[in-house]
Amino acid sequence: MKIATWNVNSLSVRLPQVLDWLAANPVDALCLQELKLPDEKFPLQALQDAGYGHCAVFGQKTYNGVAILSRLPLRDVSKNIDGFSDEQSRVVAATLDTPEGAVRLVNGYFVNGQEPGSEKFEYKMQWLTSLRHWLKQELANTPKLVLVGDFNITFDDRDTHDPEGLRETIHHTTAEREHFQGLLDLGLTDAFRLFEQPEKSYSWWDYREFAFRRNRGLRIDHILVSEPLKTQVRSCVIDKLPRKNERPSDHVPVVVEIG
DNA sequence: ATGACGGTGTGGCACCGA
Numbered sequence: 001m002k003i004a005t006w007n008v009n010s011l012s013v014r015l016p017q018v019l020d021w022l023a024a025n026p027v028d029a030l031c032l033q034e035l036k037l038p039d040e041k042f043p044l045q046a047l048q049d050a051g052y053g054h055c056a057v058f059g060q061k062t063y064n065g066v067a068i069l070s071r072l073p074l075r076d077v078s079k080n081i082d083g084f085s086d087e088q089s090r091v092v093a094a095t096l097d098t099p100e101g102a103v104r105l106v107n108g109y110f111v112n113g114q115e116p117g118s119e120k121f122e123y124k125m126q127w128l129t130s131l132r133h134w135l136k137q138e139l140a141n142t143p144k145l146v147l148v149g150d151f152n153i154t155f156d157d158r159d160t161h162d163p164e165g166l167r168e169t170i171h172h173t174t175a176e177r178e179h180f181q182g183l184l185d186l187g188l189t190d191a192f193r194l195f196e197q198p199e200k201s202y203s204w205w206d207y208r209e210f211a212f213r214r215n216r217g218l219r220i221d222h223i224l225v226s227e228p229l230k231t232q233v234r235s236c237v238i239d240k241l242p243r244k245n246e247r248p249s250d251h252v253p254v255v256v257e258i259g
Numbered sequence: 260a261t262g263a264c265g266g267t268g269t270g271g272c273a274c275c276g277a
């Protein structure tokens with residue numbers, strides 16, 4: 001089973017690229033973030049025609065919005081974090097019935113946080129705390145769980161092009177990384193780091209200052225797997241190719257193969 | 260210190276992202 005995550009930064013703009021990517025990478029499920037469109041504008045027909053007939057969509061106008069596109073049926077779809085009231089559409093989860101049993105797939109567009117000390121940073125901290133508590137319950141219900149998405153957190157210095165210059169700035173703070181560790185403490189594992197990876201592997205590059213060409217990026221898009229799945233992970237790769245497209249998203253897909 | 264690019268929604272730009 002292959003699962004991918006991709007922050008598309010507007011599905012309206014990126015739909016042709018998503019369809020092209022799926023044609024070349026026929027994953028079982030693709031988790032999207034930053035749809036930037038309301039549910040009624042979700043391109044259901046085009047995705048169904050591409051083989052993704054099962055979509056869990058939690059859209060929002062202008063900002064945020066997440067979706068799971070799947071070849072297999074999705075059940076028990078839930079939106080946002082249980083017990084955390086949120087105006088913003090940031091989480092969609094669903095269960096897939098695979099030959100290896102039920103797998104809970106959680107797709108998140110984590111809060112950016114803007115700047116340490118800001119109100120948005122405080123929202124990020126509360127959101128992360130609530131996510132952890134909710135995931136603990138989800139894991140109790142479905143031990144085979146995959147958490148994917150745009151985490152907006154670098155876990156360690158390998159995940160950033162400038163660990164010294166960016167120390168304790170947004171995406172690099174100790175507080176954010178402690179929350180990331182909190183997710184690992186639930187029994188989740190960073191699938192990417194299960195394997196030897198190229199140095200300076202990133203999933204996001206700023207549009208400005210030729211950041212992609214200079215590989216000034218961050219690895220902030222992640223795939224975490226729960227303990228029962230850990231030994232089943234066959235590969236985890238970042239696909240940089242779509243960043244070379246015309247009008248690319250600033251993020252690229254991350255793909256995991258399980259089982 | 261600021262803005263750099265690209266998206267949205269508006270309206271002749273502002274706001275947001277990371």
